[in-house]
Amino acid sequence: MSAQTITKRSPYLWEPTEKQIQQSHIKAFADFNNQPLFPYERLHRWSISHLPEFWSAVWDYAGIIGEKGERIFTPGSSMPDATWFPEAKLNFAENLLRGSLDRIVAYEADENGVRRSITLRELKILVAKAQAGLKSLGLKEGDRVAGVTINSVDGLVALIATVSLGAVWTSCSPDFGAKGIIDRIGQVKPKVLISQLSYQYKEKPFNIADKIKETTEAIDSLSAVVTLSGELADVQVKTCSWETLCDNEALEPDFQPVSFNHPLYILYTSGTTGLPKAIVHSVGGTLLQHVKEHQLHSDVHKDDVLFWYTNTAWMMYPWLVSGLASEAAILLYDGSPVRSDSLTHLWDIADEIGLTHFGTSPKYLETLMKAGVELQKSHDLSSLKSILSCGAPLVPEQYNWIYQTVKKDLHLASISGGTEIIGCFVMGSPVHPVKSGEIACKALGMAVDVLDERGASVYEEKGDLVCTQPFPSMPLTFFGEGGDQRYRNNYFSKRPGIWTHGDFAEQTIDEAFIIYGRADTTLNPGGVRIGTAEIYRIIEQIEKIKDSIVFGLPKDNDEEIVLCLVTDDLNEELAAYIRKQIRSKASPRHVPKRIYQVEDIPHTINDKKVEGAAKTAALGDEVKNKASLKNPSSLQSFSRLSEKEYF
Numbered sequence: 001m002s003a004q005t006i007t008k009r010s011p012y013l014w015e016p017t018e019k020q021i022q023q024s025h026i027k028a029f030a031d032f033n034n035q036p037l038f039p040y041e042r043l044h045r046w047s048i049s050h051l052p053e054f055w056s057a058v059w060d061y062a063g064i065i066g067e068k069g070e071r072i073f074t075p076g077s078s079m080p081d082a083t084w085f086p087e088a089k090l091n092f093a094e095n096l097l098r099g100s101l102d103r104i105v106a107y108e109a110d111e112n113g114v115r116r117s118i119t120l121r122e123l124k125i126l127v128a129k130a131q132a133g134l135k136s137l138g139l140k141e142g143d144r145v146a147g148v149t150i151n152s153v154d155g156l157v158a159l160i161a162t163v164s165l166g167a168v169w170t171s172c173s174p175d176f177g178a179k180g181i182i183d184r185i186g187q188v189k190p191k192v193l194i195s196q197l198s199y200q201y202k203e204k205p206f207n208i209a210d211k212i213k214e215t216t217e218a219i220d221s222l223s224a225v226v227t228l229s230g231e232l233a234d235v236q237v238k239t240c241s242w243e244t245l246c247d248n249e250a251l252e253p254d255f256q257p258v259s260f261n262h263p264l265y266i267l268y269t270s271g272t273t274g275l276p277k278a279i280v281h282s283v284g285g286t287l288l289q290h291v292k293e294h295q296l297h298s299d300v301h302k303d304d305v306l307f308w309y310t311n312t313a314w315m316m317y318p319w320l321v322s323g324l325a326s327e328a329a330i331l332l333y334d335g336s337p338v339r340s341d342s343l344t345h346l347w348d349i350a351d352e353i354g355l356t357h358f359g360t361s362p363k364y365l366e367t368l369m370k371a372g373v374e375l376q377k378s379h380d381l382s383s384l385k386s387i388l389s390c391g392a393p394l395v396p397e398q399y400n401w402i403y404q405t406v407k408k409d410l411h412l413a414s415i416s417g418g419t420e421i422i423g424c425f426v427m428g429s430p431v432h433p434v435k436s437g438e439i440a441c442k443a444l445g446m447a448v449d450v451l452d453e454r455g456a457s458v459y460e461e462k463g464d465l466v467c468t469q470p471f472p473s474m475p476l477t478f479f480g481e482g483g484d485q486r487y488r489n490n491y492f493s494k495r496p497g498i499w500t501h502g503d504f505a506e507q508t509i510d511e512a513f514i515i516y517g518r519a520d521t522t523l524n525p526g527g528v529r530i531g532t533a534e535i536y537r538i539i540e541q542i543e544k545i546k547d548s549i550v551f552g553l554p555k556d557n558d559e560e561i562v563l564c565l566v567t568d569d570l571n572e573e574l575a576a577y578i579r580k581q582i583r584s585k586a587s588p589r590h591v592p593k594r595i596y597q598v599e600d601i602p603h604t605i606n607d608k609k610v611e612g613a614a615k616t617a618a619l620g621d622e623v624k625n626k627a628s629l630k631n632p633s634s635l636q637s638f639s640r641l642s643e644k645e646y647f
Contacts, residue, residue: 012433013403014410024430025295033057037431040441041511048447048469055084055288055445055472062291062325065098066090066257075470078497080488082470085260085284092264092283093164094255097124099327103303106324107353108153111203111335111345114352118153123160126153126246128253130161133245137192137224137238141166141256144266146190148172148181148212149312150199150334154228154242158194159321163264163283166256170266170278173311173605174199174206178214180605180627184268187278188479189221194242197230202336260284260472266479267315267419270604270628277486278479281422282472289423289473290322296444298386298413299430300326300357305383307331308359309346314606315419316359316390331355337364343371347379354383361391363607365398366540374405386411388428391608393515395537396437414439416515418501420491423473425465425501426513438512446471450507455495458507462529464519465503466495474499504531521611523552525559528589532611535563535592538585544574547601550592551615563592564614564638570597575647594646600634614638 021027021037030037033053035046047054052072059068069087076082099105101121108115118126139145145162149155149171162169170188172181174196185193193216197209209232216225216235225232225239232239264283268276294300306323307330310316323330331353337360339345350358368375375381384407389398394414402412413428416439425448432440442448447469452458477483478490494500504516516522516531523530532550539548547566552559567574575595582590602610605628613623617638626632637644 012435013399014408014412015433016411016431021431024299025301026297026299026429026431029057029061029296032061040429040432044442044444047444051445051469058288058292058296058445059085062288062295064090064287064291065095073470079470079492079499080474080484084470084472088260088284089257090260090284090287091164091166091255091257092287093127093160093253095287096160096321096324097127097253098325099302103327104329106153106156106329107305107331109331109333109349111200111339114349116153117353123153123157124253125251126157127161127164128250129246129248130157131164131253132248132250133226134161134165134167134192136248137245139165139167139192141258142263143167143192144170144188144190145192145194146170146172146185146188147312148174148176148193148195148208148215149228150174150196151310151312151317151332152334153332155312156321156332158226161253164253164255166258166262168263168266168280171312171317173313174208175201175311175630176313176605177627178211178218181211181215182218183625183627184276184278185215186219187275188266190219191221192224192226193219193222194226194228196228197232199229200335203340258283261476263476265318265422267318267422268313269419270606270608270610275625276628277490279420279487280476280479280483282476285472285474286318286422287322287325289421289471290319291325292444293319293424293427294323294326294328297415297424297427297429298357298388299411300328302327304328304356304385305331305354306357306359307333307350307355308388309333309337309361309364310359311605315422318422320359338367343368343373344375344378347375347381350384351380356383357386357388358384359388359390361607362389362394362398363392365389365394365402369398369401370543376405376407381407384410386413388413388415390415390417390424391606393517393533393537394437395533395540397537397541399434399436416503416513417443420475420501421471421473425467426515435512438508438514440512442511442513448513450505450513451495451498459509460506462504462506462516462531464494465501465505465515467499467501504529518611521551521615523550523559523561525552525561525589530561530590534586535561535582535590538581539563539565539578542578542581544568549601549609549611549614551611551618553615553618555593560593561591562594562596562618562641564596564598564601564641566599566601567597570595570647572647596641596644596646598634598637600631600637602632602634602638603630604628605630618642
């Protein structure tokens with residue numbers, strides 16, 4: 001038989017060209033440090049074994065404005081005790097308001113389309129006026145300002161003006177209930193509240209004046225309330241409108257230099273098992289982590305246009321804002337991602353403004369996928385370079401759908417980290433090929449590993465996602481009494497000296513990653529740990545299912561997997577089909593013992609499924625913090641689960 005040439009099919013959905021590699025930030029950064037780019041694993045090992053050199057190089061490469069100082073890193077007796085840049089002085093706002101004054105820095109859009117764009121010159125003037133107004137209210141370094149704002153230019157100005165003074169920004173989204181707002185910002189004793197009194201979502205107007213009034217009455221630390229829309233009547237605190245606050249002659253903002261570890265943001269965990277944790281993040285740690293992630297991993301260049309679909313309560317909002325420090329423009333979008341007459345509204349905007357980086361969630365992509373949307377047939381997207389996704393694991397079918405229906409020459413990156421680090425542990429990079437279902441690599445400077453119950457590093461096995469070396473964006477503390485100890489108990493109690501993040505994960509022999517969900521919601525039938533994402537990835541491909549949630553319930557000293565579905569008609573035939581799909585695509589151990597039909601699934605305000613709340617309600621226990629849920633009434637179905645028929 002004659003010899004034949006056999007063409008092997010590539011395991012990758014996308015691979016960078018040599019030109020793309022040569023033009024990437026990460027290649028320039030490797031050259032900047034006289035380090036070879038490949039193999040990437042070597043560059044990563046250099047970044048975590050030479051921590052002072054690496055993070056100092058990030059400062060220099062990104063051109064951070066400020067005084068770096070001579071000392072970079074001093075190890076401590078434990079990870080949280082390490083010290084970063086102890087001599088540094090910088091201002092976060094100054095690093096955002098950089099570059100050409102004529103460049104567009106932000107686009108503002110909502111459900112009606114693009115409303116306006118703004119140049120750096122215009123933004124600096126607005127910040128100067130807001131800064132002068134905040135000074136007149138007595139705001140000083142270290143004070144907290146709370147925002148209940150939509151994703152808009154005014155909200156952006158309020159944030160930047162606050163941190164320009166060395167004050168601390170914390171925020172909630174207007175769709176939180178009054179208790180949800182008070183539970184969060186009430187903890188940190190803000191001096192000033194800047195708030196919307198109305199907003200629009202799914203083409204419906206919402207008035208929240210009563211909610212904000214209730215908030216002001218509950219927080220006695222407030223000395224002033226600034227309203228971004230309308231007037232607030234009959235409150236005991238001094239109030240003024242945004243227009244009045246900014247009605248002054250200021251044209252150029254001042255920038256108060258602060259230390260590297262000066263507090264910048266206070267962010268909140270979901271808080272579905274108790275009061276939300278108020279996590280304090282530093283000026284320098286946030287800035288360095290974000291410029292590293294934007295430039296080296298997401299390849300955000302000067303004059304790119306960066307977007308993440310987010311509200312102002314989620315960590316992806318400050319992540320988006322930091323795009324300004326890389327001299328990119330950012331898209332500020334407020335409202336529902338889809339309109340009643342258009343599933344592709346965000347992509348219409350992307351085409352109009354030349355968006356380069358589109359940040360979203362698997363849930364949104366699933367909506368488009370199930371609707372049969374084919375963007376490459378309806379949109380130009382010639383400027384689009386990257387789609388990024390986080391909030392939940394991106395399943396392999398979604399990877400395939402993007403390359404088949406959106407754009408073939410596109411860097412798709414699933415990224416994973418957390419509010420606790422205001423950044424990522426694992427990401428993509430512009431020089432890594434994309435493989436279906438996998439996160440490409442460990443983020444530079446992050447000593448990420450997967451450990452089993454023995455504390456041993458494992459490959460091709462599921463275990464706990466950990467970080468074994470300090471990094472600058474570790475929290476300063478949790479705000480409030482006993483904050484330091486609460487912080488350490490949360491992340492270092494399971495493995496002293498090692499950050500255990502709480503994700504159930506696997507690293508491949510190529511050092512890519514797969515995230516299977518939160519470790520505290522891991523299923524454990526017959527003593528075998530199963531990540532909830534392993535089941536969701538199969539369920540989400542079944543067209544008849546609108547939403548789902550899975551959790552374990554105790555049964556005879558073991559655990560049974562329970563699956564709850566939002567669907568029009570759950571019957572024996574559909575249940576049998578679901579079980580068959582799970583058995584064949586996962587394993588017999590993954591098959592749920594009980595399948596229920598429910599009216600709704602509990603989600604956080606940021607649209608994450610809350611397995612813990614569903615399980616707690618199903619056990620007949622009280623869910624402690626319903627204010628963290630977007631739809632707390634959904635729990636009624638779960639509290640009556642034992643009375644329901646199941647398949």
